[in-house]
Amino acid sequence: xxxxxxxxxxxxxxxxxxxxxxxxxxVGAPASADAQGFPTRPITIVVPYPPGGPTDVVAxxxxxxxxxxxxxxxIVENVAGGSGSIGVGRVARAAADGTTLSLGNSGSHVLxxxxxxxxxxxxxxxxxxxxxxxxPQIIITRTGxxxxxxxxxxxxxxxxxxxATVGSAGAVASVSAAYFQSSTATRFVVVPYRGAAPALQDxxxxxxxxxxxxxxNALPQVRGGTVKAFAVTAxxxxxNAPDIPTVDEAGLPGFYMSVWHAIWSSKGTLKNVILKLNxxxxxxxxxxxxxxxxxxxxxxxPARERQTPEALGAxxxxxxxxxxxxVKAAGIKVE
Numbered sequence: 001x002x003x004x005x006x007x008x009x010x011x012x013x014x015x016x017x018x019x020x021x022x023x024x025x026x027v028g029a030p031a032s033a034d035a036q037g038f039p040t041r042p043i044t045i046v047v048p049y050p051p052g053g054p055t056d057v058v059a060x061x062x063x064x065x066x067x068x069x070x071x072x073x074x075i076v077e078n079v080a081g082g083s084g085s086i087g088v089g090r091v092a093r094a095a096a097d098g099t100t101l102s103l104g105n106s107g108s109h110v111l112x113x114x115x116x117x118x119x120x121x122x123x124x125x126x127x128x129x130x131x132x133x134x135x136p137q138i139i140i141t142r143t144g145x146x147x148x149x150x151x152x153x154x155x156x157x158x159x160x161x162x163x164a165t166v167g168s169a170g171a172v173a174s175v176s177a178a179y180f181q182s183s184t185a186t187r188f189v190v191v192p193y194r195g196a197a198p199a200l201q202d203x204x205x206x207x208x209x210x211x212x213x214x215x216x217n218a219l220p221q222v223r224g225g226t227v228k229a230f231a232v233t234a235x236x237x238x239x240n241a242p243d244i245p246t247v248d249e250a251g252l253p254g255f256y257m258s259v260w261h262a263i264w265s266s267k268g269t270l271k272n273v274i275l276k277l278n279x280x281x282x283x284x285x286x287x288x289x290x291x292x293x294x295x296x297x298x299x300x301x302p303a304r305e306r307q308t309p310e311a312l313g314a315x316x317x318x319x320x321x322x323x324x325x326x327v328k329a330a331g332i333k334v335e
Contacts, residue, residue: 038098038273042073045101045263048087048108049170050080050195054214054297058133058261059103061293065284070276080194083171084108085118092120096268098277102126105261107171110319114327115171123320126264127274128312130281133299134260136234137176138218138244140227141210142203150230150250153210157186164188165208167199175323176212176233176257178332183255203227214259215241215298233257238298261299262312274309282307 047059056078063074079087088108094100102109113122139150147153157164168174168190177190191208193199196217202208204226211218215232219241222229231250232238247255263281265274284290285301294301305311 036272038276039070039072041099042075043070043099043101044075044077045103046087046091047076047078047103048080048084049078050197051078052197053169053195054135054216054259055103055105055261056195056197057216057297058294058299061290062103062132062263062281062284065287065290066280069280069283083112083116083174085112085116088112088122089118089120091264091266092125094266096127096266096270098265098269098273100266101129101277102264103132103261104264105170105172105259106319107173107259109262109264109316110323111171111175111327113320114324115174115332123317125267127267127269128309128316129263129265129274129277130307130309131302131312131315132261132263132281132285133294133301134258135214135216135297135299136232136238136256136258137172137212138215138222138232138241139180139210139230139247140203140213140218140222141230142206142208143226143228144206145209145228147228147230150245150247150252153230154184154186154252157184157188161187162189164210166190166210166212167193167203167208168212169193169196169199172257172259173212175327175332178330179255179257180212182330183252200227212257219298231255240296240298262316264312278307278309 045059045063047056049055059076063076067074079090084104084107088102088104091100091102109122112118141153147156166177166188168177181187196213199211200213200217200221203211204221215238218227221227229244231247231252232244233247233256235246235248235256237246238244247253265277285307291301
């Protein structure tokens with residue numbers, strides 16, 4: 001009697017052990033299978049600025065080519081506000097499945113944390129995917145500004161302290177404006193915008209006087225004669241705009257400001273999903289048509305070895321370590 005009870009007990013125990021093991025395998029299977037079959041549904045790239053600006057244009061050029069590699073629709077969603085912080089926050093809260101991505105820049109993913117109290121951590125709440133492009137700024141004004149070169153522009157600003165208006169869209173433009181004032185002993189009114197495109201429209205319309213704008217956004221208007229260009233904030237002239245002098249040549253040496261773009265996913269996204277997304281970006285950046293379109297906008301592409309998730313993570317961390325102390329030491333604040 002005692003023996004029969006013992007055997008009856010062992011059988012259910014063995015059965016429970018087998019069921020538990022099978023259940024554990026089944027729990028682990030979907031994540032692995034989903035990662036291998038990724039993506040099984042459309043992907044959303046969140047751009048934290050309005051349509052038409054430089055970051056938005058880069059996103060749409062890349063998304064068009066990434067669809068080919070990933071075999072899924074890619075939707076570019078503009079979530080503007082808070083100097084880019086609102087759109088970035090949307091991705092920080094998204095499911096970590098690789099279908100909601102943040103395409104931002106050095107303002108939204110580096111400088112914002114030095115300027116604002118953010119509800120997320122730029123380093124720890126995101127998974128780097130790939131570095132995309134970099135773009136110097138151009139110092140531009142409305143056509144009616146009475147200055148023929150950067151030296152005369154600085155002189156005009158000094159003669160009219162607090163009267164000129166500067167359009168500022170995003171953290172990089174805000175930091176550029178503050179540094180320009182401190183570097184040139186000038187004073188002007190900074191007008192905040194939700195994006196570079198509406199700021200540029202107001203500059204062309206004469207509502208504001210000056211902008212520090214990405215070359216990709218400003219060059220079409222410079223070529224069209226609707227704004228005036230004074231200098232490129234880089235060490236070398238732009239290949240597609242060789243007539244615009246550098247800040248060194250124009251009389252403001254060392255005033256270098258560049259905007260770089262990259263893609264991140266939410267924290268916790270599986271490694272092989274990140275690698276599939278990265279491969280799609282690398283394929284896009286190698287495509288001759290994509291390269292021509294980005295080059296025409298003045299966007300510079302990183303070397304292949306800098307296009308890895310690890311390289312982006314290291315670069316973002318280095319940029320934070322470089323710029324946060326500078327911004328805070330200078331006491332730069334944005335409205």
